[in-house]
Amino acid sequence: MVAIRYLSAKLAQQIDEELMGAVGAFSLDQLMELAGLACAEALAKVYTKEKYPRVLVCCGPGNQGGDGLVAARHLGMFGYEPTIYMPKPGSKDHYKRLQTQCDNMKIPTLPPSNETDSLRDVLSSSDVILDAIFGFSFKGPVRKPFDSALPLLAQSRLPIVSVNIPSGWDVEKGNVDGVGLNPEVLVSLTAPKEGVRGFTGRHFLGGRFVPSVLTGGMRDRTLEEKYGLNLPLYPGSEQIVELPSDAQSSQKM
Template sequence: MPHTKDDLPDALYSAAQVRGLDARLIAAGTSGFELMQRAARATWRALVRQWPAGRELSVMAGHGNNAGDGYLVAVLARRAGWAVRVLAVGDPQRLQGDAALAHAEAVSEKVSIEAWTAQSTLSGIVLDALLGTGISGEVREPFASAIDAINTSGLPVAAVDIPSGLCADTGCLLGHGVRADLTVTFIGLKLGLFTGDAADVVGNLVFNDLHADPQLLEMAASSALRLTVANLPRLAPRPPTSHKGKFGHVLLIGGDRGFGGAILLSTQSALRSGAGMVSVATRSEHIPAALARLPEAMVLGASSANQLMGLLEKATVLVVGPGLGQAGWGRSLLSAAANAPLPQVWDADALNMLATGSVSLPKDCIITPHPGEAARLLGMTTAEVQADRPAAAHALSEKYAAVVILKGAGSLIASPDGRLALCHQGHPSMATAGLGDVLAGLVGALLAQGMDAFEAACLAVWLHANAGAQQGKSGRGLAASDLIPAIRQLLEEQAPCLK
């Protein structure tokens, strides 16, 4: 059964887990070669749907099962009357098992097979059947040069199972990676197709379960949950007797001199996302702007932590960090927040000070680092975080005993109990300042309305990403505040107020 990018399963697997699923199917009575034939047919159907006018195919084949899929697609294309060439990267005599059977079938069908060299030319549609999910370490020659040749060809590219060079577990490109227009993947969705570098190289994603028994798939452990409309955590509907006291009191702390906009964006987001009451503690210089922009919020000009104490007693949730700075004022306010026995969201400079060890994170917290902040929190480089985003999210959650939102392409939400969720929606126009401030306020509002930390983080990330996708249709120039009305609309669709 084929699935497009908008109609995919929820479970995400590691490469090893998918190999385990494959082994289960074979043990249950479906031969490996039959699965390979099904994969080839699924790839061929998707390829023809994507390029209905295509009549020529260049298959770049390696020497594993991925290559076997490619040889069988070449057979199908030749039978359909296409001009077909297989360019073998590496000696086809190295093929074993089912891949060797696929090569033999291509030979018997008189498919043109030739050795790839740096002088080889590509034509028509290119099928990437070079490297599958088993690759570890950097892509080596001759595959690195073959991948570069595909990328510089200017031709449409389809990838079998995963673009060659993309790590199926982490979404990191291993030195060289095929940039595909179409990727057809099988049996179980790989986590690496949805985070890190994946968005730049996967293209249109089509999934086919190869007629696997659903019960076999349901019994298998997965690595993560892909957030969808169907599985999102939901706020309870609001009854007609609702009043503000039932939906929490969010206190937002931040906005040092020169950074007042960040805390106001977070405050506006919390207000518009359903918190019953919202207060903000900021520099006194920002009070006029806050009252002009957000008359619904209670605003305190705080020059020291002592002035926070009365507000801390009334709040039910804290959001700390947007525009906080790392000077004495911010350190003082963060210290007071860290000692408050309340659920909290820590963002931005709160995380930077946490990374220095000058403050400890209280329990029941959500932290929202981008990759740079995550690197400081883990004592590694940003490149190391991006090289294995799922591992970094789990490590942060374990180290700080907190729910973690690791932001970026394919945002990840990790819980200390080991759960991992992924949101791959979004838009390139979201690469602009202030988006994190909006997210922090949204998470705080959902916590205030009674959601637990992991569920609030999952729903907030999905709302934020889909609001960005919706508003990003207009292209560049997206402002962070543009997301807030869209978030409000999406939230009402998910959890309507009862009339």
């Protein structure tokens, strides 16, 4: 069996551009919806609403945070009790629309602030964290207001589900500075990133972005074949597939 590919930051960006270009023809909103749904599904698979009903969804100001807002909405629909924490809310229109959708569902949002008291309070009454703060374009060091938030999240000892790459990790080098979060669960979108090769928790692939069609019973890989991603098949209608532990033997691209 050929191993799944792990992506560099440059290649991940290139694939995103193709997905939103003539090849994939996805809109950014579509990709965020699929990503957020996959993240919500992964969290629900590992942390049931009966035992872990209260989810703190931590959103950064970029597309990663948008994925988190979508996930918060779906988690609310799944029967969880999400609370949104945005140390620095996004300013783009699509981000604001996603936030309004959560507001319409009466999902509470902590007010943006450099103070940490409100974060401490909500952590004490949460069961699990969804980390959607930094994406694969993150470059250190961690700056305000995130530099005070990440330690509090780590020190809470709550289980963490990270989106794409744990916040504070370099997309290609991993947690080299030792300031990143250490999640129990990771949801890689499109394909895993090079920096998470050493991740040892439960690892899911999500999104189902990459075109893949069945023709005469055989799979036409199209964009997947072009980049040699070697993605596993998603089971049935699920938006996620768990990667085996031996995925660490994958190739670099």
